[in-house]
Amino acid sequence: MGRAPCCDKANVKKGPWSPEEDAKLKAYIEQNGTGGNWIALPQKIGLKRCGKSCRLRWLNYLRPNIKHGGFSEEEDNIICSLYISIGSRWSIIAAQLPGRTDNDIKNYWNTRLKKKLLGRRKQSNLNRLGDSKDMKGVEENAYPNALSNSALERLQLHMQLQSLQNPFSFYSNPALWPKLLPLQEKMIQNLKSMNDSPNYPAMIQHVLSNSLCAAQGQKVDFHEPASSAGNTIQENHVKGSNSNVEELEIKSLNGMPSAIRGDGTEQLSALQAELDDILNNRNAGYYFPQQEEDQMAEQFDCFKEMNVSKDSLDKLVV
DNA sequence: AAGTTAGTCAACCGCGATCTA
DNA sequence: ATAGATCGCGGTTGACTAACT
Known part of the structure; x- marks a missing residue:
């Protein structure tokens, strides 16, 4: 009923x-x-x-003092940083942007910002896929179910930023990946039995180690902006954690190898700077040598080959 | 000029959380 | 303690418009 x-x-x-x-x-x-x-x-x-x-x-x-449209570069940066870190908690993100509503930010992200960040990657893949006349079909096949998935999408965004920062990203270098706990090893074994793709276990290994770090309570140290909204990010981070799924969400800055990560503040600053560059098209003309471009593209192809849903990850850990 | 496609955004829907009697 | 009412959130839909063919 x-x-x-x-x-x-x-x-x-x-x-x-x-x-x-x-x-x-x-x-x-x-x-x-x-x-x-x-x-x-x-x-x-x-x-x-x-x-x-x-x-x-x-x-x-x-209600008074509502702003519509005309998002500033600073607001873009805040939205992207928070989305990558906490996901689609639009009300929390909105609380950090006076005069903005969660609905506005959600729409803005879905229609513009996401494309701004992911568009370059997607375009590169489409170009690589060649001279096919039917590009619409190619696009649909290339991303069967990944982009609707918040956690994977955030990981994808994070990887993209990592790749921009460090073309020799650790994603393609297993030696840099964190050592696994016994439980994690077991999960990987389970995953192996589910899928024989060579890239699948490797990528999942990192996804899981990130996730477990997040679940262990490591947090990004946000500096609270001046806001009358009351809730700080950290408060909401804890208060809002009411499901296993949330615990599994990938906090982008956690679980990274320390050699790359540095401390949280440095990483956040680097991320912020990188976002700033992307959002302001300061690297719009940046040229990736073909080899690096291919390598980066392969990293994203992993998701295609994995063909993994968040549900399957949830089942393994719950 | 007409038809089609893509982008945008206001509004709706359903569900979990919280409140209250 | 509990059940019903209400709130608040995030996902989704659909109307409208601009761009394209």
Whole structure:
């Protein structure tokens, strides 16, 4: 049996808000506040809207000091850094950007920023895949299920940044990978039995070691920006950890070999600088020698060959 | 000029968390 | 302690528009 609907769907208006509805809602809330009950609010002011819809409209559009569009470079950097580190916690990310809403940031990430960061990599793969006329089909086949996966996507972004920083990335050098704990070894064995791809266990080895480091509580040390939002990243990091899946999420700066990682602050600064370069197209003309370009492309191809879903990772560790 | 595709963004939906009686 | 109500979040959808063929 499902949950009772929060409102009478049949008598509720949906779709875009009219200026009159906006005015009614805004005037009421500015004068009386929300009254702590969004569900009852629309009835009080004679709006044929669901309470949730009113709340959303107020939070995302009507409340004071909301900024729309025109994200600054600094905001881009903050969003990217936080996404790579904590994933799609849009409300937390929004709390660090005064005047921005989680919905706005989510849309901005999905439609622009993600492409900005991943686009170069994807374009390179497409070029490599040759002179095929049917590029649409190629793209679909090349990324069967990877980009919808938040954790893998973040790993991919992180690898891309690592590759930019260090063309001789440790991802292609097993000697640099961290030593495994017995439990991790066991997981790798399980994975081996699941998939015979030569790249699969190697990449999973690093994914898992990263994940386990994250699960062991190693954290990125964020400096809290001046914000009246109250929640710090660290607070939310702990408070929000309510599932095994979250524990498994890859905290991008954790679990890296110390020779490459340095301390967290240095890595964060390097990451920040690299993001800055990418986002501002300062390396748009950067030329990777073909060999390095191919090597980097192969690292990303690992994900194709792995054909692994987050579910399969979850099952192994839970 | 008309049709198609891709990009953008406001809004909706469902679910877990939290509150309250 | 518990069940129902509400909140808040993240994923997804769909309308609209611009760019392209």
